[in-house]
Amino acid sequence: MAKGVWIVAEQRDGALRKISYELASTARKLADVLGEDVCAVLCGSGIEGIAGQLGKYGVDKVFVADAPALEPYTTDAHAAAVAKIVKENDPSILLLGASTQGRDLSARLVGKLHTGMGTDCVDAKIVDGKLLLTRPMYAGKCFGEVAISSFPQMATLRPNVFPAVENQKAGEVVKFDPALDEGKLRTKVLEVQKDASGKVDLTEANIIVSGGRGMKGTENYAIIEELAAVLGATVGASRAAVDAGWRPQSDQVGQTGKIVSPNLYVACGISGAIQHLAGMGSSKVIVAINKDAEAPIFARADYGIVDDLFKVVPELTKACKELLA
Amino acid sequence: MNIVACVKQVPDTEAQIRVKADGSGIEEGGIKWVMNPYDEYGVEEALRLKEKNGGEVTVISVGPARVMETIRTALAMGADKGIHVQDAAFDGADAYTTAAALAAALKDLNPDIIFCGQRAIDDDQGQVGAVLADLLDIPHVSLITKLEFADGAIKVIRPIEGAQLLIEAKLPCLVTAQKGLNEPRYASLPGIMKAKKKPVDVKDAAALGVTPAVNMKVVKFVPPPARAAGKIVCGDDPAAKAKELARLLREEAKVI
Ligand SMILES: Cc1cc2nc3c(=O)[nH]c(=O)nc-3n(C[C@H](O)[C@H](O)[C@H](O)COP(=O)(O)OP(=O)(O)OC[C@H]3O[C@@H](n4cnc5c(N)ncnc54)[C@H](O)[C@@H]3O)c2cc1C
Ligand SMILES: Nc1ncnc2c1ncn2[C@@H]1O[C@H](COP(=O)(O)O)[C@@H](O)[C@H]1O
Numbered sequence: 001m002a003k004g005v006w007i008v009a010e011q012r013d014g015a016l017r018k019i020s021y022e023l024a025s026t027a028r029k030l031a032d033v034l035g036e037d038v039c040a041v042l043c044g045s046g047i048e049g050i051a052g053q054l055g056k057y058g059v060d061k062v063f064v065a066d067a068p069a070l071e072p073y074t075t076d077a078h079a080a081a082v083a084k085i086v087k088e089n090d091p092s093i094l095l096l097g098a099s100t101q102g103r104d105l106s107a108r109l110v111g112k113l114h115t116g117m118g119t120d121c122v123d124a125k126i127v128d129g130k131l132l133l134t135r136p137m138y139a140g141k142c143f144g145e146v147a148i149s150s151f152p153q154m155a156t157l158r159p160n161v162f163p164a165v166e167n168q169k170a171g172e173v174v175k176f177d178p179a180l181d182e183g184k185l186r187t188k189v190l191e192v193q194k195d196a197s198g199k200v201d202l203t204e205a206n207i208i209v210s211g212g213r214g215m216k217g218t219e220n221y222a223i224i225e226e227l228a229a230v231l232g233a234t235v236g237a238s239r240a241a242v243d244a245g246w247r248p249q250s251d252q253v254g255q256t257g258k259i260v261s262p263n264l265y266v267a268c269g270i271s272g273a274i275q276h277l278a279g280m281g282s283s284k285v286i287v288a289i290n291k292d293a294e295a296p297i298f299a300r301a302d303y304g305i306v307d308d309l310f311k312v313v314p315e316l317t318k319a320c321k322e323l324l325a
Numbered sequence: 326m327n328i329v330a331c332v333k334q335v336p337d338t339e340a341q342i343r344v345k346a347d348g349s350g351i352e353e354g355g356i357k358w359v360m361n362p363y364d365e366y367g368v369e370e371a372l373r374l375k376e377k378n379g380g381e382v383t384v385i386s387v388g389p390a391r392v393m394e395t396i397r398t399a400l401a402m403g404a405d406k407g408i409h410v411q412d413a414a415f416d417g418a419d420a421y422t423t424a425a426a427l428a429a430a431l432k433d434l435n436p437d438i439i440f441c442g443q444r445a446i447d448d449d450q451g452q453v454g455a456v457l458a459d460l461l462d463i464p465h466v467s468l469i470t471k472l473e474f475a476d477g478a479i480k481v482i483r484p485i486e487g488a489q490l491l492i493e494a495k496l497p498c499l500v501t502a503q504k505g506l507n508e509p510r511y512a513s514l515p516g517i518m519k520a521k522k523k524p525v526d527v528k529d530a531a532a533l534g535v536t537p538a539v540n541m542k543v544v545k546f547v548p549p550p551a552r553a554a555g556k557i558v559c560g561d562d563p564a565a566k567a568k569e570l571a572r573l574l575r576e577e578a579k580v581i
Contacts, residue, residue: 072490075455076464100485104467107420107452111459116419116541119450136549137449141342142351143547144448150540186464186498190480191491201486207581231581249470249505250484255338255446256362256504264580275338281549285578287570288555301555303573305566315567320581323571 002092002151005031008082008105009042009054009062010097016050018204019097019157021057021164026124026157027095028058028167033126038169039063039091043081045071048173055171057164062171063089065178069185072192073101075108076185081178083112086152093131094152095124099159099203106156117154118146120259122161122282131155139255139278159203160261161282195250202253205234207264208280210253211246212238214269214290214309218246223310224268227317230324236260236280238270254279268309272297289313326380329436330371330404331427331454332364334388334395335447348545360395363442365509366502370472371440372403373507378474381405383434387415387426393525400520401512407525412537414530419541420452427453428460429533438479439499443468451501458499466492470505 005027009020020040027038037060042051044066051062065081082105086094094109096102098120110117122143123134131153133146148154202208209228211221221235228235237247239254253260255278265283270276272288272295280286281300288301289309298304305312336342337357345352360368371382384399386392387410396407410426418426431439439461441454451467458465471482481500483490512520530537556573558566574581 074492075466079459100468103451104455107455107467108459108465110421110452111424111456114421114540116421116539117450117452118541119444119452132544135449137543137546138336138340138342138351138447139338139449140549141340142344143549144543145545145547146541147544148541187466187492187494189490190493193489193491195487195489199487203486252504264574264578285574285580286555287574293557298555298557300552302552302578303570304555304557305563305570306557307563307566311563312567315564316571318564319568319571320574323575324581 002090004036004039004089004091005034005093006039006041006086006091006095006152008094008096008102009040010099010101011042011044011047011050014047014050016053017099018164019099019102019159020054022159022162023095023097023157024054024057024059025165025167026162030093030124030126030131034129037061039089041082041085043070043078043178048175051173052171055169056166058167058169059171060169062173063176064173065176067178067180069180070178072189074185074187074189075104076187077180078105079108079112080180080184083109084178085176086113091152094154096156097159098156102156106154110154113152115150115152115154116148117156118148119156120158121155122158124155124157136282139275140281158261158282200234202234202236202251202258202260205260205262207231207233208236208260208262209233209266209268210236210238210270211241211268212270213240213244215241215246221246223313223317227313227320230317230320238276267297268313270297271295272300326374326378326438327434327436328371328375328380328382329431329434329439330364330368330382330384330399331439331441332368332384332386332395332399333361333442333445334358334386334392335361335445338362338446344546344548348547350546358391358394360398361442361445363444363502366504366506367440367442368399368402368404369507369509370502374438374474383408385410385427385430387423389416396525397520398512400523401516402510403516406523409525409527410533411527412529414537417539418537419539420450420456421540422537424453424456424460425535426530426533427457429535430528431461437496441499441501443501443503454499454501463497463499464494465499465501466494467501468503469500470503472500472506
């Protein structure tokens with residue numbers, strides 16, 4: 001019988017990503033209800049040393065595949081490795097992050113494991129011994145409660161939503177041979193172009209300051225950048241700002257951009273179109289700065305200022321700098 | 326080159342979504358149905374590939390009778406033929422079942438390249454493309470923003486958190502499209518006229534030999550949780566309001 005709560009941990013350049021701890025902590029919570037163990041799978045090259053760190057967040061056992069072909073990530077290699085170890089152990093639950101990599105890998109695993117999965121979940125609990133997931137649908141215009149009748153019951157968890165909680169367990173590290181068939185590794189990463197700015201990605205940011213059409217031009221984003229620098233935030237944008245060429249596509253938040261869940265989302269000169277709300281509606285605290293009191297963003301905002309952003313934003317930067325000094 | 330674009334019909338992004346009183350689904354009355362925006366990028370890229378390298382573009386959709394309109398839209402944009410998988414047994418299908426239907430319908434076509442959207446904006450799953458690739462035993466690359474084809478292989482750009490990857494894949498391959506890949510064209514009037522005469526093959530579950538089995542089920546649809554009314558910081562002086570907001574964020578919301 002399928003047993004055990006499993007996660008696929010994520011690492012990049014030899015460091016575990018935050019989502020891995022969120023997954024481990026959530027798995028621990030579910031496993032404690034079921035009275036089962038938490039196991040993690042970690043794939044990469046030269047990563048055996050970091051595997052044990054997962055124990056700190058409640059993982060009993062880590063299965064590590066360490067092979068040059070697993071770095072950098074390709075779907076073929078990682079899916080083959082994870083599918084192999086999962087099939088051998090038959091867990092009842094398998095969780096991944098709804099990160100770029102987790103979404104890609106998990107979907108391929110749905111095929112390989114012939115099972116069902118809830119994507120981008122914002123809640124996961126055990127009801128009558130089974131996993132019950134909650135996930136936004138129709139861009140957050142409604143939510144679905146999802147159950148999976150096959151094993152493993154798969155889910156990807158939205159980053160930044162599930163807390164990472166320290167809970168020391170054994171974190172025993174066990175190596176396994178992914179038995180990769182070179183002929184089946186059909187894609188090749190030719191080049192990794194790193195974003196030189198070194199900024200935290202929008203999907204992982206704790207604080208986001210976004211500017212929309214109200215910014216009126218590329219050059220005016222300087223005031224947004226300054227506020228972001230003081231808050232340790234990442235800058236985002238509405239589609240209107242991206243389509244105008246003021247900001248790169250990678251900055252776009254919304255239905256056809258990124259889905260984000262920061263602790264704080266500051267929307268400056270953004271009206272709050274439904275497609276924008278779809279991307280940031282699950283932020284914990286939302287602030288709107290907009291000169292139009294009727295802008296729909298105010299219906300979603302926890303705090304708002306109705307005024308000219310060009311007057312408010314620099315003052316907000318100043319006030320935050322003083323407070324945080 | 327045999328090019329396939331998968332298209333799903335979804336509610337328009339502006340659509341108000343109302344949950345049925347019994348939570349069994351959403352009210353479909355009054356919804357305007359459109360091609361999934363990410364599939365538009367896929368169809369556009371498929372057409373550009375054909376225009377440069379020759380070949381044929383097949384569009385395929387699984388869904389009820391109304392999806393024929395979306396297939397016709399793709400044909401009007403310039404696709405050559407369509408496949409419509411229509412069977413009530415596929416209503417509410419999960420990703421695996423939908424992908425199995427697509428795989429069965431596409432098998433004999435031996436596609437060189439398949440385009441899917443990175444996700445459908447109704448169920449927001451982002452699964453079908455990868456599962457389809459797996460069932461056809463071909464590689465896939467998801468979330469691409471650029472594609473070049475030469476010598477039987479494609480080179481694509483895939484942005485990830487904090488970096489962009491340049492990836493090479495031999496054909497056959499499946500890719501999933503996201504915004505930034507291209508600007509989808511509109512169907513022209515002559516295109517719309519021509520589309521009416523283009524062939525669309527309609528198939529049901531029996532013809533495909535697929536037994537739908539639903540492993541992932543939405544047991545209940547619920548409206549989004551109500552958000553408490555926000556606080557508007559009032560006053561005439563922008564500086565005073567900014568200062569008060571900063572204080573609230575630190576002392577009340579505790580987020581800075
Ligand atoms: C299929 C589809 C997908 C889409 N996907 C996305 C998406 O992913 N993300 C997204 O953001 N949008 C998306 N959109 C677009 C969306 O519908 C809106 O057009 C867009 O979000 C508007 O951006 P905005 O709020 O910056 O601009 P506007 O709606 O023009 O709002 C600008 C706001 O700035 C305010 N303003 C102007 N000047 C000032 C000032 N000096 N001080 C203070 N406030 C000021 C105005 O009052 C106004 O409220 C999508 C649309 C479609 C059809
Ligand atoms: N019913 C369907 N018919 C055709 N293509 C589909 C269907 N469902 C999903 N797809 C394709 O798979 C992509 C991802 O869908 P999903 O996994 O449902 O988010 C879509 O953008 C389509 O390209």
